[in-house]
Amino acid sequence: MEGKASRWKFAKIARRDLYTAVRFLACVALLWAFVAGSSWLVVRGQAIIAAATMFSIFAAYELTVREVGQGWVLACVLFIQGSIGGGYLIWLHFQPPEPTGPLIAAHDPMPPLGCDEAPDPHDLLMAFGTDRVIGKGAGPFSPLVVDDCVVMSLARKKDGLMVRAFGYDFNNDIAFRVMDNVFEPSMPVQLKAFRPDPATFLLLDRFGKEVLYVRYLNPKAVRIRGRFLCGEQPQAVIGDKLILVGGVRINGVFLGQRPTRGHVCAQVQAGAYGIAIKGL
Secondary structure (H helix, E strand, O other), X not given: OHHHHHHHHHHHHHHHHHHHHHHHHHHHHHHHHHHOOOOHHHHHHHHHHHHHHHHHHHHHHHHHHOOOOHHHHHHHHHHXXXXXXXXXXXXXXXXXXXXXXXXXXXXXXXXXXXXXXXXOOOOEEEEEOOEEEEEOOOOOEEEEEEOOEEOEEEEEOOOOEEEEEEEEOOOOOEEEXXXXXXXXXXXXXXXXXXXXXXXEEEEEEOOOOEEEEXXXXXXXXXXXXXXXXXXXXXXXXXXXXXXXXXXXXXXXEEOOOOOOOOOOEEEEOOOOEEEEEOOO
């Protein structure tokens, strides 16, 4: 009888441990569902809170099932909360501060020119897709217009490059602004401004995909990428080597002129608009 009781007790403990493992995996699955499809840069604070809460609930339940005293349960929960939260704060403390202020010119090579006339030493080459805009002087310049929406202007200051940009929704209302490299949402949007280095400004959506990318390649050139909306018109997607509108590859056009084949190159003075990206 004693051997049978021992085997029964062992089997009970094994089942309990199995159920514990299943519950732990369920907690991990719920946490993964919370953060899946999102950039860690966007949700890292929320993920830490969710992890601390999830594992605290799990620990409290398991200790209660084992009839551990309430004082020990509370101590365990506080330990988990303090360990995760404190570890996260320590990690934050040792992270380098994000760059702020103007974009500082990097030392990247010039992008392919694609223009008949080379820019002067004091000009600014703005590259997006295969199109180019050469700004004469310090700016500000508006290198591209998407349909009827002015989406961006760039200006060179003494300390670096300043970016101003506007994001629109389907009603043609301004959803967000970037004012001198500072992200300012005008309505609830799941976007995150990020400066991976002093030369680059990034605006990411909740999936970690680029909404806006501006890199000050060198004192004479800027690279622009992004996704731009203007009212109900198809979205314009600008990459390094192409421009898509509604999924169809196009080139920009000179303002007031018909589309041309191949890339487009324009020269603008301060305050002038460069190239228009028209809907289909």
